[in-house]
Each structure stands twice: as C-alpha cells, then as structure tokens.
Amino acid sequence: MTRIRIALAGILLAVSTAAAIAQDPLPSWNDGAAKKAIVEFVKATTTQGSPKFVPPGERIATFDQDGTLWVEHPVYTQLVYCLDRVPVIVRAKPELAGVEPFKTVMSGNREAIAHLSEEDLIKIAMATLTGMPVDDFRAEVKRWIAAAKDHRWNRPYTDLTYLPMQEVLKYLRASGYRTYIVTGGGQDFVRAYSEATYGIPPEQVIGTSIAVKYSYGKDGKPLLTKEPKLILDNNNAGKAEGIYLMIGRRPYAAFGNSTGDEQMLEYAKGGDGLRLAMIVLHDDAKREYAYGPAEGLPASKVGTFTQALYDEAKKQGWTVISMKNDWKNIFAFESSGINRREGPSGSSAGRSRSRLR
Amino acid sequence: MTRIRIALAGILLAVSTAAAIAQDPLPSWNDGAAKKAIVEFVKATTTQGSPKFVPPGERIATFDQDGTLWVEHPVYTQLVYCLDRVPVIVRAKPELAGVEPFKTVMSGNREAIAHLSEEDLIKIAMATLTGMPVDDFRAEVKRWIAAAKDHRWNRPYTDLTYLPMQEVLKYLRASGYRTYIVTGGGQDFVRAYSEATYGIPPEQVIGTSIAVKYSYGKDGKPLLTKEPKLILDNNNAGKAEGIYLMIGRRPYAAFGNSTGDEQMLEYAKGGDGLRLAMIVLHDDAKREYAYGPAEGLPASKVGTFTQALYDEAKKQGWTVISMKNDWKNIFAFESSGINRREGPSGSSAGRSRSRLR
Numbered sequence: 001m002t003r004i005r006i007a008l009a010g011i012l013l014a015v016s017t018a019a020a021i022a023q024d025p026l027p028s029w030n031d032g033a034a035k036k037a038i039v040e041f042v043k044a045t046t047t048q049g050s051p052k053f054v055p056p057g058e059r060i061a062t063f064d065q066d067g068t069l070w071v072e073h074p075v076y077t078q079l080v081y082c083l084d085r086v087p088v089i090v091r092a093k094p095e096l097a098g099v100e101p102f103k104t105v106m107s108g109n110r111e112a113i114a115h116l117s118e119e120d121l122i123k124i125a126m127a128t129l130t131g132m133p134v135d136d137f138r139a140e141v142k143r144w145i146a147a148a149k150d151h152r153w154n155r156p157y158t159d160l161t162y163l164p165m166q167e168v169l170k171y172l173r174a175s176g177y178r179t180y181i182v183t184g185g186g187q188d189f190v191r192a193y194s195e196a197t198y199g200i201p202p203e204q205v206i207g208t209s210i211a212v213k214y215s216y217g218k219d220g221k222p223l224l225t226k227e228p229k230l231i232l233d234n235n236n237a238g239k240a241e242g243i244y245l246m247i248g249r250r251p252y253a254a255f256g257n258s259t260g261d262e263q264m265l266e267y268a269k270g271g272d273g274l275r276l277a278m279i280v281l282h283d284d285a286k287r288e289y290a291y292g293p294a295e296g297l298p299a300s301k302v303g304t305f306t307q308a309l310y311d312e313a314k315k316q317g318w319t320v321i322s323m324k325n326d327w328k329n330i331f332a333f334e335s336s337g338i339n340r341r342e343g344p345s346g347s348s349a350g351r352s353r354s355r356l357r
Numbered sequence: 358m359t360r361i362r363i364a365l366a367g368i369l370l371a372v373s374t375a376a377a378i379a380q381d382p383l384p385s386w387n388d389g390a391a392k393k394a395i396v397e398f399v400k401a402t403t404t405q406g407s408p409k410f411v412p413p414g415e416r417i418a419t420f421d422q423d424g425t426l427w428v429e430h431p432v433y434t435q436l437v438y439c440l441d442r443v444p445v446i447v448r449a450k451p452e453l454a455g456v457e458p459f460k461t462v463m464s465g466n467r468e469a470i471a472h473l474s475e476e477d478l479i480k481i482a483m484a485t486l487t488g489m490p491v492d493d494f495r496a497e498v499k500r501w502i503a504a505a506k507d508h509r510w511n512r513p514y515t516d517l518t519y520l521p522m523q524e525v526l527k528y529l530r531a532s533g534y535r536t537y538i539v540t541g542g543g544q545d546f547v548r549a550y551s552e553a554t555y556g557i558p559p560e561q562v563i564g565t566s567i568a569v570k571y572s573y574g575k576d577g578k579p580l581l582t583k584e585p586k587l588i589l590d591n592n593n594a595g596k597a598e599g600i601y602l603m604i605g606r607r608p609y610a611a612f613g614n615s616t617g618d619e620q621m622l623e624y625a626k627g628g629d630g631l632r633l634a635m636i637v638l639h640d641d642a643k644r645e646y647a648y649g650p651a652e653g654l655p656a657s658k659v660g661t662f663t664q665a666l667y668d669e670a671k672k673q674g675w676t677v678i679s680m681k682n683d684w685k686n687i688f689a690f691e692s693s694g695i696n697r698r699e700g701p702s703g704s705s706a707g708r709s710r711s712r713l714r
Binding site: 224 | 414544560569571578579581588598601620627
C-alpha cells in the first residue's frame, strides 16, 4: 500500500512538473538562439522515436561551476574561504605568522593580498584545505558558506547562483538527465554545499582532488584525513580526464565559461549523435561583471575567456550564452521588474556576435 | 499524456516488484542469520518512521567483485584477460617475445606461468591494459568477455556470478539503494560489462585506476588514451579512500570476501545508525571452491580470508556468509534440484561458526 501511495504521489508530481515545464521550462531566458538550442536539444534527445534519442542511462550533462553556475568575480569563492581560514591555521601554528605568504594574509593589506603569486595561493590552499579529517572539513565549509557574504551584493555566495542556469539544471533533470558539476575548484569544497545549492549530490561533483589517508581515530574508528597530495587537477584536459575517471561516459551536454572548460566542451561535442556545448559570456557589467572579448577588455585571469576561445566556440558549433541578452534575470533574489531585461524579439546570439570582432 | 502513461507504467512496475519482493526477496538464500541480517537491515533503513530510517539519497551499498559477486578462483578473470592479450602485444612488438615475463607467457608452460611473480604480473598488466584509446579498450574487453570461458564450468565468466548476490543487488535497488562495485580489479575492465552483468552502470564502478591522457586523433577529435600510471590502488585502505573520492558518502551496507575488503567494511560499519557489513566465506569445495579458515586450509593468495579476518568479523559485528550453508543455489544456470541444498532449519551462521576454530 505504501508503495502504491508513493507511486501515486509520483504521478501527481510528474504531472505537475510536466505541466510547469510544458508552459516554459526556462522562464528566465529571453527567446533567442541560446534558449532555442537548449529546448531543441532536450526535445530531440528525449522524445521516443526521435533519430537523436538518447537512452536515459546515457543522459549525462556536465557543468563547470565558477562563472557558469555562480559568480566567480572578483575572486573564486573558495579562495575567499582559504584566506578566511588563514588566521585559524596561524593560531594553531604560531610560527607561520612570520612566514610568507601567511604574513601578508595576516597583515590584512588587501592590495598585497591581491598580488600574491599563484605559488603563494597554492601554499595557502594546501595549508587550509589539508591535514584535517574529511568530516571536520565538510562541517567547517558548511558553517562558513552559511555565514560568509559577497561584498558587492552583501548576500551569501550561494545566493549568487544564476537563476537561468538553475532552470537548465532542473529542466535537464526533469528530462531524465543526470547533472554533474565538473569544477576546477576543490571537489570536497563544492560537495559540502552542492546538494542544497544546486540539487546535485556529492557523488555528482567532480573537482580538483587531493588524496585522503585512511587511519583510525582515538575511538578506534576509521578516519579519513585530507593529505597535501594532488591526485586530480580538474582543469583544462583534466576535466575530460576527470569525467572519464568518475563517470566513464561522455556527456551529451556540457556548459562552461572559460578556457579551463575548453576540453570538456570538445570532449562532449566529439561524441556521436546530438551533443550540446554552451559557453557563458560575461558581458553584463551592470547586473554582474563583464570580462573577456565582449567588451574589448583583456582576458581576465579569473574565468579567462579569450578571443581564441570565442573563435573556437563558433568553429566547433558551441552556443555562446550572452548574460546581457539571453538572461531576463540573473539571480533569484531579483524581484520581478527590478534588474529585469526583456530580450530582443530576434536572435540574441546575433546581437551578441555583433559585439565581438 | 505520455508522462502520465509513463507514470502509470511506473505504478504497475512498482506494484508488481513490491509483490515479488514481498513474497521473498532472496529466494536463493536459506533461512539463517545471513538472510535475516539483510532483510532486517533493509526493513529498518527503508521503513518510514523507523528509528534507523535512511533517506533515499544516503542509501549506498558497496560490493567487492572478485569472490563476492563472482568466482575468483583459480585466478582473477582480469588476469586471464591479460595473459590472453600477451600474444597480441607480442605481435605488435616482436622484440618482447624474447623478454621476460612475456617469453614465459608465450611458452604456454602453465606451471611456469602460475609461478610468475607479482612484479611480472604487473608488467603484463601494464603492457596489456595501457597504451590504447579508452574506447578501443572497452570494445576489446566486451569482445573477450563475450567469448572467453572458465575451464571448470565451460561457461562465460559472466555466468559465474553468484545468484544469491544478484538477488541482494536487486533487492537493495528495489529498496532505493544505489549499488556500487568497489573492486581491486581494473575500473575500466569491470565497467565494460558491469551494466549487462550486474545492472550496475559504469559511474557506479570504482576500481583500481590508471591515468588517461587527453589528446586529438587523426580526425581532430578528442582522444583519451590509457597511460601506465596508477592513480588509485583500490585495495585495502584504498577502497575506503576510493569510495570517498568517487562517492563522497559512507556506505550503509558493504559486502566483501577477503582481507582487501577489510577497511571498506570497517568504514561502512564505522558510521552512525544501522550499518550492514557482510563477508562471503568460500567453504563449498563441491559447488564452488573452499579456501580460507573454514577448511583449515592456509589462506589463499587469491581472495585471502585469514583467521584474523574471521576474528575481526566476529568482533566488529560483520555477518559471515557461508556459501555452503546460506546459499541454496550458487549460479543461475543451475537448474532447480541440481546442485541445490536445503539449509538447516536453525541458524546457518551457527553451523558455519562451529567449523571455524
């Protein structure tokens, strides 16, 4: 009986979800090439009898996180976390207070911190992200992410996910796709909040990974401790390699926004049948940020989107998403009317393209 | 309408599955402590309102493969594959014909092959499992596994999965558990047949993994090539570490059969709430094989089950599965009546225990 009741509840849910999606699965998207590409891809790959039909088990969609699902400027959220953790590390090991790069971070000199080298940042990451039991780390990230706020919007970072992309995640899942995050960020870091933030469970988060070491705690119980040893650099080619390692299937749809996502998009697009590759262009300085070729600016170090990447997107048949033109709203917290843009009646991609080159 | 029809079909399926399971989810198991432990675990963790209820997302069950889901004696199936591939490798690189350990394998001298050292076997594995595109490798394994036969039963290796364990996999999945293979064998090797053989998709197979390298083929399309570089040794502590890397959650149920599964079972059992840890004892020389402490034999090198492991099982509250006493049938191909044992009316574990020590 309980099973029947659950199944009946399932029917009602399926019917109401189907109704909502039939109405408009992507209400925060303006009509244009980007929205059309997504809807047509879903219809072609999930309609029984379609020549491009994809069996449910094969329906894999991968998403970069920083700059694709949420804001990555002025710096990656995980870097803010690492910098925030430095005082705790220094308290535990006071000898670090006089050692660079910890000394600079402790000084609070924002300018100096902004100029830390990549090597320094790796030192900070290793010091703040390793050495503790995995459960302690996850609990700490959960605490931090619930409390920390972005300076520009004065809101939790998890509020800064893109509403149109959240709609894509839900639309794909309602269409039988399994959605994965494939991030250059730390796998453990993102797993701490991915389910609450994106509806994506930990086993569907693939990220840059360090080793863990099995031992026993004082209570004799097994303990996994984070080790300062990189085992998967999930950037660039590492994203395609990480997908192969963790999923073992090639995605049918992939979404990115920077050169670090290039190989993931190539890999998805290189498969048989219909594949969707999309790339988010940050061209909305007013509502979010503008960086990359759209505004004629030099490519940003955070979320690098070069003219070469734009050219590859065109050549390979990837769809460029213009935040400015394709998205009615960027964040869920924007009330309707405020910050809302109505799109052009024609192709938004056409307008976006004219801005480039 | 289509969605409603799918949902209705889902109801019918749910009702009929529920009916079949209500009858007896484990028909190939004799009544006894092992069967009881499984059924009580499932009921306690999946009945709404139960103090041990586990939310569906957390329902993870992990299974060793060799010796737990299928036959591992006299040697691991993957090793047979590697040895079978040596002539192909030697044909491609004739200079290997005079080099050990390839020379010994090519000689066909079974005795000498059986005495190859672990170091030799690793050389053979690296030569036969790396250097090719991942798609070619998977296709090759599929071809081989469809054709190769075990000598004792003269049947494909995939026929040698244990029917009682296949029932456990189905029962757990019908109860909302996601079933994973966590094998010391090669992740790519097992992924080639896991879905057809166990209903377990590639993304739910965690195994010993080597790196893959991203490049481009002659057609300009992305290519992933298997590299001779180990990135996850999924044995012993590596199993718990691999589960953390690939799933990021602790299993509620874990099944193994040898010292290589010890840490996986400890890890599962170390979590809060009700956890199930089970270990298969090979004590049926007539229907399968007998090795380990049950028959007073020295621990086998293939699927090592020591007296110390048995003692830990008892101490930690793992349930020992006696193949001889707990399983009515071992393989699906056994017709009813042939090879069938009716179990004791009392606890099978009790009988099994008396045989040990």
